[in-house]
């Protein structure tokens with residue numbers, strides 16, 4: 146499986162904001178087709194920045210982004226969304242004046258490239274899966290915060306991604322709720338969508354993912370199977386006394 | 394299965410009927426006023442599409458209104474044809490100007506864009522003032538109007554203004570109901586998220602700008618047919634934008650119906666209170682302030698709250714609870730994405 150073209154290759158990417166210090170330092174990361182990858186790291190280690198660079202919101206200072214072997218570094222965020230990268234935002238960015246249903250419809254019609262009727266069907270099925278059944282006509286801005294996080298996930302799914310980037314969608318949830326979301330993410334993953342999942346809830350991640358990448362100050366400090374990765378000295382040092390949760 | 398007729402089409406039809414009836418019931422003076430009303434409302438609708446839906450607060454809108462007027466004069470006079478067909482050119486040229494200026498305009502944001510576009514309108518005025526080919530300070534006369542029999546001028550002026558208004562309203566409604574409207578409304582709420590959903594926001598903004606400036610140009614062209622003469626100071630006057638903002642804010646920015654009600658209130662006020670002289674301005678000023686503070690959604694927002702109706706709905710609705718079938722459980726499985 147690993148001999149296939151990677152779903153995503155982050156190739157020697159560096160990124161700094163304005164003239165500031167580098168937030169990502171010559172970072173290289175490979176994600177294989179169908180992989181479910183967890184990403185952890187302390188606050189400010191560059192996780193969200195990495196997503197911005199992958200999804201095209203943030204241009205890197207150097208390095209390349211390859212999706213299914215194609216260099217997308219020069220493409221804007223909307224083109225990458227059409228090319229199969231779906232993402233959620235750590236701070237929900239719902240289309241607050243639109244309904245839940247319309248929020249999903251945007252992704253299905255644009256990035257998903259679906260015609261009117263197909264889009265409607267796809268949206269219905271995602272609404273049901275993500276627990277918005279019956280609340281589709283609610284104004285997104287009127288949803289409580291946790292539901293807006295869930296809407297982030299639903300909306301990203303509506304874009305029909307081949308690579309899904311999830312930025313702390315389970316933050317603030319109870320353990321049961323987090324496990325439910327984890328189940329949903331695993332289900333999505335088994336349908337062939339590669340997933341990168343940033344989450345501070347380490348135990349939720351380790352239960353769901355097959356590989357964990359630990360970011361520290363813009364570099365990958367550990368990468369591998371969950372248990373082993375969490376046991377490496379560098380990771381233990383960061384997370385010492387902070388287990389099981391670092392939820393901000 | 395009975396399909397409900399969309400309110401938007403009912404309303405558009407009603408507007409068309411009213412516009413057709415007006416010439417039959419109005420006096421000459423009334424028809425002159427109705428012509429101006431159509432022009433001003435079309436401009437307000439177009440400006441609201443920009444400011445209320447895409448966040449492009451184009452204070453320099455008179456640039457495109459004036460360009461529409463000037464184009465009509467130049468084209469009709471040069472070809473020696475009656476002015477009406479030249480309205481098309483009056484729409485096309487402002488759109489081309491907008492396209493050419495768009496890289497510059499879209500580099501600006503918010504207040505910068507507001508002021509920057511205003512400066513552009515000023516520059517256009519000054520350029521016309523010093524360009525003999527467009528009559529410099531003295532402006533141009535619409536000589537070809539003599540090709541139109543005197544008795545037909547008033548009805549034709551109205552007819553074309555009404556057509557431009559109807560096209561403007563229909564175009565905006567159809568645009569907003571389409572996929573494009575989804576992208577536009579998404580962009581209004583979050584630029585970054587819209588991009589992440591595949592909406593190319595720069596393209597959406599450009600298309601909105603071109604549509605709005607073409608429509609305003611056509612409206613401007615209609616207006617200057619009625620005035621027989623065009624000068625730089627009238628064509629690019631900031632008066633245009635003052636009235637437009639007043640109407641859009643009063644009626645309710647960001648809704649399609651808002652400008653319609655704003656324009657109605659504006660003309661009612663103006664026609665009943667203009668005898669008061671300065672008092673009229675004081676009253677309209679106070680009204681604008683009151684609405685801004687207490688009715689941020691404008692007159693239409695208030696009406697909508699009271700009678701809960703959508704005259705020109707543009708939203709998309711989940712339809713399976715109303716008609717259509719509920720997918721079965723097995724349907725749902727494996728259908729994701």
Ligand SMILES: Nc1ncnc2c1ncn2[C@@H]1O[C@H](COP(=O)(O)OP(=O)(O)OP(=O)(O)O)[C@@H](O)[C@H]1O
Pocket residue numbers: 162168186187188189190191192193194195235
């Ligand atoms: N828009 C921005 N402008 C300037 N600096 C930024 C910006 N966004 C992030 N940073 C900085 O870049 C660094 C990495 O931020 P980033 O949001 O990527 O971290 P993170 O790992 O996602 O953190 P968290 O766990 O808190 O979400 C931080 O030092 C942050 O202050």
Ligand SMILES: [Mg+2]
Pocket residue numbers: 192193194235312
């Ligand atoms: Mg983050």
